[in-house]
Amino acid sequence: xxxxxxxxxxxxxxxxxxxxxxxxxxxxxxxxxxxxxxxxxxxxxxxxxxxxxxxxxxxxxxxxxxxxxxxxxxxxxxxxxxxxxxxxxxxxxxxxxxxxxxxxxxxxxxxxxxxxxxxxxxxxxxxxxxxxxxxxxxxxxxxxxxxxxxxxxxxxxxxxxxxxxxxxxxxxxxxxxxxxxxxxxxxxxxxxxxxxxxxxxxxxxxxxxxxxxxxxxxxxxxxxxxxxxxxxxxxxxxxxxxxxxxxxxxxxxxxxxxxxxxxxxxxxxxxxxxxxxxxxxxxxxxxxxxxxxxxxxxxxxxxxxxxxxxxxxxxxxxxxxxxxxxxxxxxxxxxxxxxxxxxxxxxxxxxxxxxxxxxxxxxxxxxxxxxxxxxxxxxxxxx
Ligand code: T4K
Numbered sequence: 001x002x003x004x005x006x007x008x009x010x011x012x013x014x015x016x017x018x019x020x021x022x023x024x025x026x027x028x029x030x031x032x033x034x035x036x037x038x039x040x041x042x043x044x045x046x047x048x049x050x051x052x053x054x055x056x057x058x059x060x061x062x063x064x065x066x067x068x069x070x071x072x073x074x075x076x077x078x079x080x081x082x083x084x085x086x087x088x089x090x091x092x093x094x095x096x097x098x099x100x101x102x103x104x105x106x107x108x109x110x111x112x113x114x115x116x117x118x119x120x121x122x123x124x125x126x127x128x129x130x131x132x133x134x135x136x137x138x139x140x141x142x143x144x145x146x147x148x149x150x151x152x153x154x155x156x157x158x159x160x161x162x163x164x165x166x167x168x169x170x171x172x173x174x175x176x177x178x179x180x181x182x183x184x185x186x187x188x189x190x191x192x193x194x195x196x197x198x199x200x201x202x203x204x205x206x207x208x209x210x211x212x213x214x215x216x217x218x219x220x221x222x223x224x225x226x227x228x229x230x231x232x233x234x235x236x237x238x239x240x241x242x243x244x245x246x247x248x249x250x251x252x253x254x255x256x257x258x259x260x261x262x263x264x265x266x267x268x269x270x271x272x273x274x275x276x277x278x279x280x281x282x283x284x285x286x287x288x289x290x291x292x293x294x295x296x297x298x299x300x301x302x303x304x305x306x307x308x309x310x311x312x313x314x315x316x317x318x319x320x321x322x323x324x325x326x327x328x329x330x331x332x333x334x335x336x337x338x339x340x341x342x343x344x345x346x347x348x349x350x351x352x353x354x355x356x357x358x359x360x361x362x363x364x365x366x367x368x369x370x371x372x373x374x375x376x377x378x379x380x381x382x383x
Contacts, residue, residue: 001366005167006360007310012352013185014249016241035214035232042089044191044236047243052163052181053171054150054198058208059236063160063182065095065229066195069211070178071128073197073204073287074154077178078125082320083113084331086132090158091321094130102126103322103331111287111346114338119151124175128154133162133172134317135348136284137276141175156180159198163189164250164282166294173198182230183239185274187251191239194231220273252353253283256360260286260349265366267371269313285316286351289342295371297348299345302370309366311350318343 024040031039041059049057062068071080071093080094084103094101102121107114113131129148131139139157148155155176159165163181165172173179183194197208207224212216215226261272267331271289275281290299297305303313320343349363 001362003309003357004362005310007312008355008363009312010314010348010350011186012354013190014242014245014353016238016245020241021238023316024097024241025234028233028237031233035230035246037209038233038236040233040236040240041231043241044231047240048196049198051243051246052173052196052198052318053121053311054173054179054339055164055200056198056202056205058197058199058205058212060195060197060212060229061195061235063180063195063312064089064093065186065212065227066182066197067130067141067156067158067180068097068227070180070197070207071097071099071130071228072211073207074128074156074177076127076154078127079255080128081113081118081121081126082130083134083339084318084320085111085343086158086321086325087136088324090130090132090171090320091158091327095326099127100125101321101327101330102262103320103327103336103339105336106134106342107140108338108342110137110273111342112137112139113144115140115147117270118144118147122147122151122153126153128156129155130158132158132160133165135273135287136161136165136166136282137273138172138175138279139163140167145175160184161187161284163187163284164280165244166280168278172249174200177201178204183235187247188241189192189239191235191242193229194235194239195229248259248280249353251371253351254281256351256353256355256357257286257359259285259360260351260364263361264288264324264367267295267367270367270371271292283351285347287316287346288349289345290347291345296374297370299347301346302367304312304368305370306363311363311366312369313350314348315343315346316348318346 157179159179160182212229217225269291
């Protein structure tokens, strides 16, 4: 088995046929509207609302700005309970809005915030919970909703990873007050860069639209301190086209995920994620957990040895956000036991729709050989 010349990256974005995109953006030359709620933007917003099975959608330049605008729309103040096991964006959005993140531990089985630990963290300053559907697996939405109602807290789901997921037939964007979907190039569905907020309370719409456009109410009135977070027409055009391919994309990922599971499930010390009953997943990432005692090496060693055979994996999410310099002072000793344990053992393997079955086989063979031979040795068949 030869090491491939070109690196196998964690991710390669889906690109539609170039001519199809060119045809779509030709419209921009006739409308001469490049941004600011143009016709393609409006079309994309309507189509996305339908696809996500939600009442309302607002579009933004990226998922991070969408999250900040969700926080401002709800007028949150004080403290926000969130997870440390997430991408920097979630916690930075809370901080950039002048709020204090309060880190809650996660559940080892799905890496999501542990709802049973949220109530202990609520104080008279708490205004909201911002959980993350990590790797597209839904949080315990029922318990989180119950806690939020009991304590009169708002809930914004960071659904950056969860496009296309549903729980018992309900689109994932229907839970909480607002859900944020990232439409970044590295996601299951994308508009190059982009973000979408989904919500069922219609009056949020004009407020969000104003916040994303400098707080402008009319040509002669600015009544809010807003920002510039508008999606442009080139992004929207990519979104409109990619919606045509999303079901094919999801099916390809499902097949590759099943192949990974089938090939890797026999390895001791490697824990794989499985589908949850009642959940339609989107197979956005393929995370594994490494138990070094059984596997024979640590997560970091496996990461480095895979790199030697040109397979590039990622330690999503390590380090924990609570260990970033800016947030370290907020942590309470012992409070994040499972988050810390998962962050030190998790590794995400390459997964994207243009990954071939042969390449998945190569990656799995490499993991098997590394497991059996401890890496690239003279007797290892990988050379
Ligand atoms: N909340 C959560 C939970 C999130 O995970 C994210 C974003 C957000 C909020 C914020 O949403 P956005 O504002 O991004 O919409 C990547 C993505 O940039 C980021 O969107 C994503 N989460 C995060 C988990 O992953 P990096 O810094 O790890 O990406 P990078 O550049 O290292 O690329 C990852 C892989 O993809 C590499 O193998 C290279 C490859 N790649 C990437 C791009 C952009 C390509 O082959 N082509 C490309 O165009 O953050």
